[in-house]
Amino acid sequence: MPSIKLLSPRLANQIAAGEVVERPASVVKELVENALDAGAQRVDVDIEQGGAKLIRVRDDGGGIDEADLPLALSRHATSKIADLDDLEAVASLGFRGEALASISSVSRLALTSRTASQEAASRVEVEGREMDARISPAAHPVGTTVEVRDLFFNTPARRKFLRTEKTELNHVEECVRRQALSRFDTGFTLRHNQKVLQSLRPASTALDRERRIGSLCGQQFIDNTVVIDAEATGLRLWGWVALPTFSRSQADLQYFFVNGRVIRDRLVAHAVRQAYRDVLYNNRHPAFVLYLEVDPASVDVNVHPTKHEVRFRDGRLVHDFIFRTLHRALAEVKPDDHFRGALAQSGDREIQQGTAGASGAGGYPAPASWQVPGSLGGRAPQDGSPQDRSPQDIGAGHKDWQAKDQMAFYQSLNQGGGVTSDASGQAGINAQAPTIPTPPMTDGDEPPLGYAIAQLHGIYIMAQNRQGLVVVDMHAAHERITYERMKRALDQQDIKSQPLLVPVSMAVSQKEAALAETHGQELQQLGLLVERIGPETLAVRQVPALLRGSDTEQLVRDILADLIENGQSDRVEAVTHELLGTMACHGSVRANRQLTIPEMNALLRDMEATxxxxxxxxxxxxxxxxxxxxxxxxFLRGR
Structure with a gap:
């Protein structure tokens, strides 16, 4: 074995650069974070050749004193923390004091800065090999400019791992996007090869913030989001979550910030995934921009060199708070929220802003009357013939639409009563089916989904409202209504357990056995009685009554895996809800079931309340x- 000796400062910095500087975007991240920590109100980022040739970050922050310039490029030199107490409650984005030293060890770096108390600026230059700082006077306004040229010029092995110019540019754009989302009070500019790619002014008002979100994440995203803002037990969660209908094929529009720092955290991802669990289609991903504000002392940001990961002091509290907030926000989404996104995408801005005139929604003449039995009438054709009913009359109230009328309808559906088949095999409502009155017509009180006018092929309900035509999948809608009722009924009673005639014996690891023993009481609350009967053996003696036909051993193994991964498990709830969903599917109104207009309206009203x-x-x-x-x-109307 060779003798032990200290590494040279240059080699130590290059090793550190391997952790901090992965590609040009890593450099941009560190320099922009330094600018934000310096109180910058404006940050300009210029890059050339994807950042491989030049990265220049300029800010109007507090600047650096001339005497501190050489020290700023030294390893583990920082103005952001001074003792252990500061480290235990980090409030800044950077604090390690090694970013500039690491960057300068693999590039040609020049830093020019001036403070408000200085009459002139100073410039310090460092090259990767010797790392000797050279200081000279310079012209510069208050603030700092850092130029990084020829990245990895002295480490060819690292340089050859850089991707194409376009790929590296995409990573830089994503980095600037994250920083711009984290700080609405700061303006950002990004240029590539002297071409402006992004120019963002400070966003001080709620409207300005939404405009920035739309610019960075797409206008469709902001048109299909729900704004949330919740506080509890010293935590605050605010931001934008997309409607389930605006799901993605991949997790490419998910931004989560903790005290202004963008992070990727498994605990947070699990809480969000759980909140969207039964409203997302197979393998789709939600979209969100969320901000969590916590006491800096309750979160450890010093767990990863790039600071992308954090550790919460009370992870379970944070998980439950995020889940409950998002779960409640998604549950409270009403058809009006969906209409806002649909109208924005279709261009009906006047309808979206509630400025529809008397001539019809969005300034269009009201449509011709649909002569369907039980329909609500409509608008006159454009030839000027008299209207059967004014657009205001379409907004019909249903204050006398009592719950007992809807209950009679659902009893008819769930009991299978009121259905007959004629000689042609078509289903219909017989004379004994409950008769539900059509809701009264009053001005200005139209429900969001409007009123039914017809049924298409026994599958879809056609309804009209002020915005246009609403098409409802009656089976899917009734399935959700039934499912939510079954969940509420289940929540109002404890989970029933059923003893197993023959206990299920399981071979597990010692870690899993100890975990089951430690969380025995929690498992029992889920309806599971699991006992440790050996160092690596468990016995399952009771299971939830609803899940008695499921694979008990696999269920317990999945729960233990969740406990190891997240410290908690919602596996029983997930499996139970899956079972309830299957029951709701089989218990809902089927295709080709002919409904009357009042029955269709009853379904629409229940959708609005579910x-x-x-x-x-x-x-x-x-x-x-x-x-x-x-x-x-x-139909090429208006052309």
């Missing part, structure tokens, strides 16, 4: 809207 009614429990949409603008385009 949580998560925009999707069935498989994540498929239950209804869609075709606006008058979209319909007019189909």
């Amino acid at each position: 949580e998560r009614s925009g999707q069935c429990n498989h994540g498929r949409p239950t209804w869609t809207l075709m606006t008058l603008t979209e319909l007019d385009k189909l």
Whole structure:
């Protein structure tokens, strides 16, 4: 073995650079974070050749004194923390004091800075090999500019791992996007090869913040989001979560910030995934921009060199708070929230802003009357013939629409009563089926989903509202209504356990056996009685009554895996809800069931009152809207 000796400062910094500086985007991240910590109100980022040739970050922050310039490029030199107490409650983005030293060891770095108390600026230059700092006077306003040229010029092995210019540029753009999302009070500019790619002014108002979100994440995202802001037990969660209908094929639009720091955390990801569990279609991913504010002392940001990961002092509290907040926000989504996104995408801005005139929604003439038995009438054709009913009359109230009328309808559906088949095999409502009155017509009190006008092929309900045509999948809608009722009924009673005639013996690891023993009481609350009968053996003696036919051993193994991974498990709830979803699917109104107009209206009203009614429990949409603008385009009206 060779003798032990100290590494040279250059080699030590290059090793550290391997942790901090992965690619040009890593350099941009560190320099922009330093600018934000310095109180910058404006940050300009210029790069050339994807950042391999030049990275320049300029800010108008507090600047650095001339005497501190050489020290700023030394390893583990920082102005952000001074003792252990500061480290235990880090409030800044950077604090290790090694970013500039690491960057300068693999590039040609120049730092120019001036403070408000200085008459002139100073410039310090360092090259990777010797790392001797050279200081000279310079012209510069208050603030700091850092230039990084020829990244990895002295480490060819690292340079050859850089991707194409376009790929590296994409990573830099994503980095700037994250920083711009984290600080609305700061303006950002990104240029590549002297071409402006992004220019963002400070966003001080709620409207400005939404505009920045729309610019960075797409206008469709902001048009299909729910704004949340919740506080509890010293935690605050605010931001934008997308409607389940705006799901993604991959997790490419998910931004989560803790005290302004963008992070990727398994605990947070699990809480979000759990909140969206029964409203997303197979293998789809939610979209969100969320901000969590916590006491800096309750979160450890010093667990990863790039500071992308954090550790919460009370992870379970944070997990439950995020889950409850998002779960409640998604449950409270109403059809109006969906309409806002649909109208924005279709261009019906006047309808979206509630400025529809008397001539019809969005300034369009009211449509011709649909002569369907039980329909609500409509608008006159454009030839000027008299209207059967004014657009205001379409907004019919249903204050006398009592719950007992809807209950009679659902009893009819669930009991299978009131259904007959004629000689042609078509289903219909017999004379003994409950008769539900059509809701009264009053001005200005139209429900979001409007009123039914017809049924298509025994599958879809056609309804009209002020915005246009609403098409409802009656089976999917009734499935969600039934599912939510079954969940509420289950929540109002404890989980029933059923003893097993023959206990299930399981061979597990010692870690899993100890975990089951430690969490025995929690497992029992889930309806599971699990006992440790050996160092590596468990016996399952009771299971939830609803899950008595499921694979007991696999269920317990999955729960233990969740406990190891997240410290808690919702596996029993997930499996139970899956079972309830299957029962709701089989118990809902089937295709080709002919409904009367009052029955269709009853279904629409219940959809408006049911949580998560925009999707069935498989994540498929239950209804869609075709606006008058979209319909007019189909028929080339107004051209």
